[in-house]
Amino acid sequence: EPEVTQTPSHQVTQMGQEVILRCVPISNHLYFYWYRQILGQKVEFLVSFYNNEISEKSEIFDDQFSVERPDGSNFTLKIRSTKLEDSAMYFCASRELAGLFEQYFGPGTRLTVT
Amino acid sequence: KQEVTQIPAALSVPEGENLVLNCSFTDSAIYNLQWFRQDPGKGLTSLLLIQSSQREQTSGRLNASLDKSSGRSTLYIAASQPGDSATYLCAVGFLSGSARQLTFGSGTQLTVLP
Numbered sequence: 382e383p384e385v386t387q388t389p390s391h392q393v394t395q396m397g398q399e400v401i402l403r404c405v406p407i408s409n410h411l412y413f414y415w416y417r418q419i420l421g422q423k424v425e426f427l428v429s430f431y432n433n434e435i436s437e438k439s440e441i442f443d444d445q446f447s448v449e450r451p452d453g454s455n456f457t458l459k460i461r462s463t464k465l466e467d468s469a470m471y472f473c474a475s476r477e478l479a480g481l482f483e484q485y486f487g488p489g490t491r492l493t494v495t
Numbered sequence: 496k497q498e499v500t501q502i503p504a505a506l507s508v509p510e511g512e513n514l515v516l517n518c519s520f521t522d523s524a525i526y527n528l529q530w531f532r533q534d535p536g537k538g539l540t541s542l543l544l545i546q547s548s549q550r551e552q553t554s555g556r557l558n559a560s561l562d563k564s565s566g567r568s569t570l571y572i573a574a575s576q577p578g579d580s581a582t583y584l585c586a587v588g589f590l591s592g593s594a595r596q597l598t599f600g601s602g603t604q605l606t607v608l609p
Contacts, residue, residue, distance in 0.1 A: 412594070412595070414594075414596060416597075416599075422601075423599050423600065423601050423602075424539070424584065424586070424597075424599040425599070426596040426597065426598070429594035429595075429596055431594070436593065436594045437592065437593055437594035437596060472538065472539060476595070481527065481544060481546060482526060482527055482588060482595045483527070483529065483541065483544045484529070484541075484595075484597060485541065486531075486538055486539040486540075486541070487538060488537065488538035489537070489538045489539075491536075
């Protein structure tokens with residue numbers, strides 16, 4: 382069964398560094414998302430991406446963040462100048478363009494900022 | 496602000512019991528609702544998706560119902576097993592979200608005792 386994959390599974394970085402989190406969505410999906418979950422808190426929507434541009438973003442998704450689809454398979458989240466409060470689990474999700482709008486989630490990347 | 500609430504926050508039951516998890520949402524204008532399972536430190540596994548036009552969905556021992564007008568959904572788990580122990584998340588796709596992004600509840604942490 383097709384699945385969303387994410388790398389790395391765990392990333393440790395120092396405060397102020399830049400990180401890139403990678404996702405490979407399901408191959409025939411055209412809509413992509415990033416969500417995050419700070420430890421002990423709710424899963425929160427960050428950004429959605431369709432047709433090579435951001436379709437919607439939350440207030441969390443400020444200039445520190447950017448997303449990109451660098452090729453036909455990868456979808457990335459870049460976090461510049463990381464802060465301690467960026468430590469969280471980051472989930473990628475994808476879905477088909479129409480139909481049930483069911484989102485399929487990857488296993489997540491745990492980001493630890495020290 | 497559209498919100499999703501889940502009660503109880505935690506639930507402990509003996510093996511074999513039937514149980515109900517509750518989810519409520521503040522706006523009845525939704526396009527779908529998904530129930531997920533999350534094991535500690537892990538990703539999100541989709542259990543059931545209910546479209547706004549549906550009243551319930553079933554998968555094995557799981558049954559999810561939707562009452563859109565009252566802003567409620569329930570997840571019924573029959574004949575619970577220790578392997579069902581996990582956090583169960585309710586996520587709602589509100590129509591106001593143009594990208595069909597999901598708004599999550601904080602989850603119900605279920606423990607099934609052998």
